[in-house]
Amino acid sequence: MTPLADNSGLTVTAAVIGLGSMGMGMALSMRRAGLDVVGYDITPAAVDRFVAEGGRGASSPADAAKNADIVVSVVVNGAQTEAVLFGPHGIAATMKAGAVFISSATMDPAVARDLAGRAETLGLHYLDAPISGGAAKAALGELTIMASGSRQAFDAARPGLDAMAGKVYELGDAAGTGAAFKMINQLLAGVHIAAACEAISFAAKQGLDLDKVYEVITASAGNSWMFENRVPHVLTGDYTPLSSIEIFVKDLGIVQDMARSERYPAPLAAAALQMYLAAAGAGMGRDDDSSLARLYAKLSGAELPGSNEKPQSL
Amino acid sequence: MTPLADNSGLTVTAAVIGLGSMGMGMALSMRRAGLDVVGYDITPAAVDRFVAEGGRGASSPADAAKNADIVVSVVVNGAQTEAVLFGPHGIAATMKAGAVFISSATMDPAVARDLAGRAETLGLHYLDAPISGGAAKAALGELTIMASGSRQAFDAARPGLDAMAGKVYELGDAAGTGAAFKMINQLLAGVHIAAACEAISFAAKQGLDLDKVYEVITASAGNSWMFENRVPHVLTGDYTPLSSIEIFVKDLGIVQDMARSERYPAPLAAAALQMYLAAAGAGMGRDDDSSLARLYAKLSGAELPGSNEKPQSL
Structure with missing residues (x-):
């Protein structure tokens, strides 16, 4: 498979944090589309399954995210999303400048706005992008994504969105609207x-x-x-x-x-x-x-x- | 238009009690199908409208129902349905033996069972037949009817049901199930x-x-x-x-x-x-x-x- 490249000809690297039924399908969909995908889950067996399917595994969220152009967070709620970004081993401090954090968890819009503001202060892009469709659609790369964020966040996220979603609703330029x-x-x-x-x-x-x-x-x-x-x-x-x-x-x-x-x-x-x-x-x-x-x-x-x-x- | 005839070659006569937006559409649908239709409403202007459309008018429910093979009751609730059948000028006493009463009002199933039992004691057939679909479908003769009642009630009601409904669900032989x-x-x-x-x-x-x-x-x-x-x-x-x-x-x-x-x-x-x-x-x-x-x-x-x-x- 020819790796998917960005405008400058480099392969796009994506990290997926959370390899449950949704995250696993999203990670594999991005791999199928030619992205270089590294996955992390708090359960080592989930990482092993992803590696068995041909993905790359990581030992921590920061390890997964450190070279990624796109980080997709598929955790349970706003508190876990905050921990991924800003917790004791949070990835916000070590993500590449200009990379995009795609947040998929369902959360209060006020929390999404807060997380986006803090990420943007650090030079990151943040896409508020809750998902709908269930595990079957996730596996097929046919999710519905309700997304809002800056033009730069959408642009940086595009290869991932195209791979994971059958339909992306673009709902505005401010985080919180998707949520x-x-x-x-x-x-x-x-x-x-x-x-x-x-x-x-x-x-x-x-x-x-x-x-x-x-x-x-x-x-x-x-x-x-x-x-x-x-x-x-x-x-x-x-x-x-x-x-x-x-x-x-x-x-x-x-x-x-x-x-x-x-x-x-x-x-x-x-x-x-x-x-x-x-x-x-x-x-x-x-x-x-x-x-x-x-x-x-x-x-x-x-x-x-x-x-x-x-x-x-x- | 050739009048619709029953098995013995006689024209089927239907009475409609209640010429609101639903009843008017149901009455006109039966006329279009060739039944001889007589209509009654508590509002004389509604009867006039039906006559202007080519129907026959009646001055009371009993007047409308007296020669009818099929009586369709399209009133508001169980209490009004009971009044039509068994009130001071109720039609149950004067309906033809073997005629069918089709009850369209939404009501408690226990009320439908009670009314059916009392009508059947008088030698009438009773079809518990609530309607769904709104005025537009009523006008087109394309209602959904959720019907239950005896085989004889269904048989006697058939020309009316065929004219009024796009879909008739036959839900069992006991009144109350439709409700x-x-x-x-x-x-x-x-x-x-x-x-x-x-x-x-x-x-x-x-x-x-x-x-x-x-x-x-x-x-x-x-x-x-x-x-x-x-x-x-x-x-x-x-x-x-x-x-x-x-x-x-x-x-x-x-x-x-x-x-x-x-x-x-x-x-x-x-x-x-x-x-x-x-x-x-x-x-x-x-x-x-x-x-x-x-x-x-x-x-x-x-x-x-x-x-x-x-x-x-x-």
């Missing part, structure tokens, strides 16, 4: 999963044919992307985590913090968050987010396929 | 409209480009049929009622009554209902259901197109 768009999506996604689980378990409580409910609703005005995608997990009783209850404990928690800080009432998001908290408290935190249906069944006596089985995370 | 499916759809529809309004106004509060939010969300996992359909009303500031706030005060009220009676917790539906109640209390009850966005704006200071205008219903 805000992602939070609007997460508010809706979290509420819609809870509504789907409330509705399908209510149908079960009434003894309706649930396959028929799925058929009718997906063809009706009550449909949502999440109803269509998650209810099949409930109908088969398969709560293997594709996205977990804890993800929405986190993301609707950020929505609540933002809304409280902005004096914005968000009663739907608040009601949904309580249900995710209850599911996590009942031991289903690491199970698929459609486990909310099992919680409703448990609370009401509704009978769902597999609803009497133990949570997989226990 | 239950409709309530599941209304739970989701009501929650999704509230979530869409909560999210788009939250985006406005943060100063995001709302057209861009619409573009990104409708292509993302946060999408719903209602987000896609209703948010354009908010973006243009046009709250002309296509479906009103009061419709969801009613329908989520039924969901809450059902859920309470069945000991089923429905916190998402409950949170959404409170917002519809607040919007109605603030004077927007007859405005479009997307007026929830104006309520969120009013509560939070978010600026939406047209959000400072007076409700159209005042």
Whole structure:
């Protein structure tokens, strides 16, 4: 494979910090596109897997990032992103001048603005670039990326974005806007999963044919992307985590913090968050987010396929 | 036009009780299909409109229904449906033996079961047949009908169903099942409209480009049929009622009554209902259901197109 080169003919080097299901797919997508990719994860086995797939491994975030033109951070939240950049062994101090930090974690827009400001003070570019699409799209290099940042940040990030994304929304020149768009999506996604689980378990409580409910609703005005995608997990009783209850404990928690800080009432998001908290408290935190249906069944006596089985995370 | 005939070669006569935007479209669709259609509405002007379109008018529900093979009831709720059938001038006593009563109103499944049982005792057929699709689909004869009832009820209703519906879901042989499916759809529809309004106004509060939010969300996992359909009303500031706030005060009220009676917790539906109640209390009850966005704006200071205008219903 001919390595991908920048305008001056040099190979573009990318570092990926965080090789979970999303980060691994993003790292491999960049490799497929010809970038020189070095990966780091706090779990050595994840680095080993990346090396087995032909990538280069690193022993620390700073080690991964030191020669990179592009650093993609695929960690869990704003606090971990801050630690990657500015923690005790943070990479901001050792990244190449003019390199770009692409931040993929879902976080409060105010945190994104703060991190971007501090990185830019050190001569780095910062792209606020939350991702959407799940592990399957990450593996295919077909993620949706909701990005905002300076023109220079976009330009420096371009080879990585082209390799990782099927669609890049360019949402403005200030960090924080990408994060805000992602939070609007997460508010809706979290509420819609809870509504789907409330509705399908209510149908079960009434003894309706649930396959028929799925058929009718997906063809009706009550449909949502999440109803269509998650209810099949409930109908088969398969709560293997594709996205977990804890993800929405986190993301609707950020929505609540933002809304409280902005004096914005968000009663739907608040009601949904309580249900995710209850599911996590009942031991289903690491199970698929459609486990909310099992919680409703448990609370009401509704009978769902597999609803009497133990949570997989226990 | 050759009149539509039944198996014995006689023209099928249908009565429509309730000539609002849905009933008028359903009556005209049956006329187009060749049925002999007589219409009644509590508002004489609606009957006049139907006559001007070539239909026959009636002076009372009993007058409309007395020779009908098919009676389609398109009133607001279960109480009005009961009054049509069993009120002081109710039609159940004077309908032809073997005729079918098609009930389109959204109602508690227990009410549908009760009405069906009482009608069947009098030798009538009862089809529990809530509708979905809105006035435009009603006018085109392309409604979705969620129907349950006896084989004889379906058989007797067939010429009417074929004329009014693009899709008829046959959901079982007992009245109540159609109503239950409709309530599941209304739970989701009501929650999704509230979530869409909560999210788009939250985006406005943060100063995001709302057209861009619409573009990104409708292509993302946060999408719903209602987000896609209703948010354009908010973006243009046009709250002309296509479906009103009061419709969801009613329908989520039924969901809450059902859920309470069945000991089923429905916190998402409950949170959404409170917002519809607040919007109605603030004077927007007859405005479009997307007026929830104006309520969120009013509560939070978010600026939406047209959000400072007076409700159209005042």
